[in-house]
Amino acid sequence: MSALTIDKVWKEYGDQIVLEDISIEIESRAFVALVGPSGCGKTTFLRMLLGQEPPTRGTILIDGRPLSAEPGPDRGVVFQRYSVFPHLTVLGNVLIGKEMTTARYSARLFGTARKAAIEEARAMIAEVGLTHAEDKYPAQLSGGMQQRLALAQALVMKPKVLLLDEPFGALDPGIRAEIHTLMTRLWHENSMTVVMVTHDMREAFTLATRVVAFERRRDRPEEKLRYGATITRDLPIWPPRQAGRPSLIRPDRDGPVASGH
Numbered sequence: 001m002s003a004l005t006i007d008k009v010w011k012e013y014g015d016q017i018v019l020e021d022i023s024i025e026i027e028s029r030a031f032v033a034l035v036g037p038s039g040c041g042k043t044t045f046l047r048m049l050l051g052q053e054p055p056t057r058g059t060i061l062i063d064g065r066p067l068s069a070e071p072g073p074d075r076g077v078v079f080q081r082y083s084v085f086p087h088l089t090v091l092g093n094v095l096i097g098k099e100m101t102t103a104r105y106s107a108r109l110f111g112t113a114r115k116a117a118i119e120e121a122r123a124m125i126a127e128v129g130l131t132h133a134e135d136k137y138p139a140q141l142s143g144g145m146q147q148r149l150a151l152a153q154a155l156v157m158k159p160k161v162l163l164l165d166e167p168f169g170a171l172d173p174g175i176r177a178e179i180h181t182l183m184t185r186l187w188h189e190n191s192m193t194v195v196m197v198t199h200d201m202r203e204a205f206t207l208a209t210r211v212v213a214f215e216r217r218r219d220r221p222e223e224k225l226r227y228g229a230t231i232t233r234d235l236p237i238w239p240p241r242q243a244g245r246p247s248l249i250r251p252d253r254d255g256p257v258a259s260g261h
């Protein structure tokens with residue numbers, strides 16, 4: 001299970017109210033697409049779910065329990081760029097999370113523990129289609145391959161919640177479509193709840209079970225600081241998609257379900 005309860009959450013930086021009164025229940029294994037204008041606080045919201053930033057007021061619960069104060073292995077994240085370590089190979093990047101959590105001080109594993117971790121990492125690398133690139137460094141990979149690597153790096157930790165901040169925004173359309181198919185498969189096969197920020201409505205409707213919009217209700221310059229963004233729309237996707245169940249509509253075959261909503 002991996003349900004999120006966000007209850008009356010506010011986020012302020014100094015005098016600036018960024019988010020106001022956000023309340024939303026995200027059911028276990030949902031795939032929420034978060035949309036909204038630039039600067040409205042989407043990344044800030046993800047950072048709060050990750051535990052990198054505390055809310056100014058309000059509570060965030062995961063399966064009914066408060067989030068731990070620090071980012072933990074139950075939450076994974078992929079950013080638009082720079083999620084992976086440039087000085088590690090593909091295999092090294094996927095192994096590093098295991099090494100950091102299992103061997104906290106040395107960040108090195110030995111013997112059978114290392115063998116098992118390598119096997120798991122290789123299986124995950126195969127899942128995202130990078131087996132042939134195991135020994136390459138990120139700079140030797142295309143943008144799409146780097147984002148596959150970032151997904152593998154996050155997923156090998158078996159996060160309950162996967163947070164995606166415009167992860168496919170920099171990819172060109174063909175590669176995007178391919179990675180959408182992969183993302184859908186990973187969501188079906190891994191037991192996780194996904195919250196993905198995107199600027200692309202087509203992408204939101206292609207992947208999500210639910211599209212949530214953040215917006216400032218008052219946006220005049222003199223009001224900007226005193227009013228934060230809040231949830232202005234919350235649209236379920238039709239026909240409903242359910243993790244682990246084949247959907248009536250497949251993004252690789254049918255393209256986006258709807259656009260222009």
Ligand SMILES: Nc1ncnc2c1ncn2[C@@H]1O[C@H](COP(=O)(O)OP(=O)(O)OP(=O)(O)O)[C@@H](O)[C@H]1O
Binds near residue numbers: 013036045
């Ligand atoms: N650490 C911080 N300190 C002060 N202000 C911050 C901090 N982080 C974010 N902000 C402010 O919060 C507001 C929302 O920023 P955020 O990055 O969450 O927006 P966003 O919706 O992700 O935008 P974009 O679509 O451009 O990525 C901005 O006005 C930003 O300046």
Ligand SMILES: [Mg+2]
Binds near residue numbers: 043044165
């Ligand atoms: Mg952002």
